[in-house]
Amino acid sequence: MDSALSDPHNGSAEAGGAANGTTRPPSTPEGIALAYGSLLLMALLPIFFGALRSVRCARGKNASDMPETITSRDAARFPIIASCTLLGLYLFFKVYFPNKSYTGSVLKTWKTQKSKKGKTAVIQNPTTRDNHRFPLEIFSQEYINLLLSMYFFVLGILALSHTISPFMNKFFPANFPNRQYQLLFTQGSGENKEGGRGSPAPGSGLTRPLCPEIINYEFDAKDLVCLGLSSIVGVWYLLRKHWIANNLFGLAFSLNGVELLHLNNVSTGCILLGGLFIYDVFWVFGTNVMVTVAKSFEAPIKLVFPQDLLEKGLEADNFAMLGLGDIVIPGIFIALLLRFDIR
Secondary structure, eight states, rough: OOOOOOOOOOOHHHHHHHHHHOOOOOOOOOHHHHHHHHHHHHHHHHHHHHHHHHHHHHHHGGGGGGGOEOOOOHHHHHHHHHHHHHHHHHHHHHHOOOOOTTGGGGGGGGGEEEEETEEEEEEEEEETOOOOEEEESOOOOOOOHHHHHHHHHHHHHHHHHHHHHHTTTTTTTOOOOOOOOEEEEEEEEEGTTTSSSTOOOOOOOOOOOOOEEEEEEEHHHHHHHHHHHHHHHHHHHHOOOOOHHHHHHHHHHHHHHHOOEEEHHHHHHHHOOOOHHHHHHHIIOOOOOHHHHHHHHHSSEEEEEETTTHHHHOOOEEEEEEETHHHHHHHHHHHHHHHHOOO
């Protein structure tokens, strides 16, 4: 749950100047105010609408169909699991060549050496003839981010489709042919299915063996239209990684998280918020682990807004960002309080 901070994609003005030999103009006070004000507004929107939709979700479903709630035990373990995951991602993304100046023909002079710490790449600086040892890259960071992009491409389309479906239903005409569909995936052979070999004869009073249902999802033609519109945003994000497409997916993830993640009582929420408060203080403000992972992780797990939007327009590249965890975790607690007030 990274707090709002500087651009994860392009670095600060100092970093850009060191790498490219040029200095990025500092952001104006108006641009900074616009960026952080927009992040604040984008953080409030999914909490407000997600909490309202969580009430309808709780009312419209049976107890057996309710989403799995977060218990006190889950809340106590969550910061520990999140810390282990974050540290693992940090160590994984740090296994790469940190000095980007060793590229092109220089990298062709690699010599690998085995040591107690594993394989390292020995690269010779062509100017100073000094040898530099770096951890040998096991997986290309570009390929890993491509795999993550495909994963969040699918999840983002589904989340965005579920988010816009209630709003889009108001725009469909009354005579829209809204056909119903069902996606059913069961376990078992065809002999155990309705009408298959081994099924009891109609009217015999016997029942056939029930096949365990793995997926049973009902949808209609309106949902397919929403899925198609969400796919356009998904392709846009996959090809351009534009910050607007990133924010659309991030808002959809946040709203669905607030709507579908339910706390069972207030004490569980206090345990969760208290544990994640310590988690944030240590990983965000005490170390650079969270910032490093956020900069390396090319996925819509954060909301971003450019601080130089007034100067560069939609092609701005100096971003402030806010992690989705800072939205969802307080949001599910507020949603719990809203459901309690209404009951």
